Amino acid sequence: MMDSSLEFCRQKEDLVRTVRTLQVTSQNTLQKTVPLLSSHMGLGLLRPFHVHQLSEKTTQVCRDLEDVGNLLLFRQDELIQTVSVPGTGGSSCLVWCSDGTLYVCGDNGPYIHVLNSQGKPSQALYCCDDDLFLPDSIRMTRLGSVVVTDIAEGAVRIHNPNSQPPWVKVGGHFQSPRGLAVDSSGRILVAEYTAGTIKAFHIDKIHRVHGIKKVDGLQGPQYICATPDGGFAISEECGDVKLFTNSLNPCGSISETYQHKFGNPSGVCADPEGNILVADEQKRNVTLFPVTGSPICIVSKGLCKPAGITCSPFGLLYVADSGDNTVKVYKYRARPYYTPNSPRKSGDAQSQTPRA
Structure with a gap:
């Protein structure tokens, strides 16, 4: 049980560290690039394929993070x-x-x-x-x-x-x-x-x-x-x-x-x-x-x-x-109460979602 608990703690720490690194890096990049993109006419040495490559990787990372969040929130066969x-x-x-x-x-x-x-x-x-x-x-x-x-x-x-x-x-x-x-x-x-x-x-x-x-x-x-x-x-x-x-x-x-x-x-x-x-x-x-x-x-x-x-x-x-x-x-959920912010978009009416 001791080894198992230690392993769980390490996994949690690794996940928190990974998410935190992504957060800090993206924030630093925004702070550097936004002033340059706002004041300069060109993109410097940045080429279209760089932008395309970054966009594709970012999309995949966002999907992975969404899946991680869902896997943490939901439960199976409980x-x-x-x-x-x-x-x-x-x-x-x-x-x-x-x-x-x-x-x-x-x-x-x-x-x-x-x-x-x-x-x-x-x-x-x-x-x-x-x-x-x-x-x-x-x-x-x-x-x-x-x-x-x-x-x-x-x-x-x-x-x-x-x-x-x-x-x-x-x-x-x-x-x-x-x-x-x-x-x-x-x-x-x-x-x-x-x-x-x-x-x-x-x-x-x-x-x-x-x-x-x-x-x-x-x-x-x-x-x-x-x-x-x-x-x-x-x-x-x-x-x-x-x-x-x-x-x-x-x-x-x-x-x-x-x-x-x-x-x-x-x-x-x-x-x-x-x-x-x-x-x-x-x-x-x-x-x-x-x-x-x-x-x-x-x-x-x-x-x-x-x-x-x-x-x-x-x-x-x-x-x-x-x-x-x-x-x-x-x-089926780790956290029982709902705090919905962005319900499924499928209609032409605003959400009627009740708040718990």
Whole structure:
């Protein structure tokens, strides 16, 4: 243990010394060159290839430093809790609430299970209106109501405990509604799996639908999540994770931006800093795609069939594992609280990022 501790201390000292040297050298260079570049017409003996070479090396060093910072901040396979979900089926979708509770649904019957902050079942919402139904995806509206999709019946329902029955259908008929999200403006986003579309709309207090808009051209859209900049990300079965602005315009994809190849991307979520996390059902892992830097696999083992995922602003990742009907909780950050300064730029609206 003594040798190991000494080695860790040496590694930390080497890293601090390296970063400090870069900082001091770049600062000294700036102090020398800025006055010369400001007052002289020419570049002296500096040639274009010198400038090009310096630019390329600087770009690579900046990337390396970003990766170092991310590797220091994030953690891998740090499982802190495994929660068994009531029922015999598989848990496939979940949502974390600010009071620490989890809402979980899946193939374990016509129920939405509510787990307290310790992972213990505290309540079960019975899914029945004219008949029983199985919720496929779940989200919370800005008013605190539970909204779910029902792929079998092609319906989106909101839970209203004051009505009878307590589930109210909204938005008419959908073609295989699967993924579900609520964006920063309170708009509901529904991914229609077979149609390859996303429908976006607002609902009022009496559950009337307003301002319906649609996105076409997706290939088997599955899970969808809002991003802090007002846009959203959506996973396509055996495909990619696409990014959209708050005005529903496409703005790229994860695989193209990060040169990453997915197996079958399933659950997707974004943390308050704008980092996007994606579960891969085929590869049985979860990868984090930072705002800057290279992808990081934060869960590489222990998953059977990862489906829905969500994260909290305290550095915790929750994975609904439908393979063994559990929710696995991971600590994926070394520092729990967020201080976001530059969230992911993907939209034409300013960031809605909350501060912890």
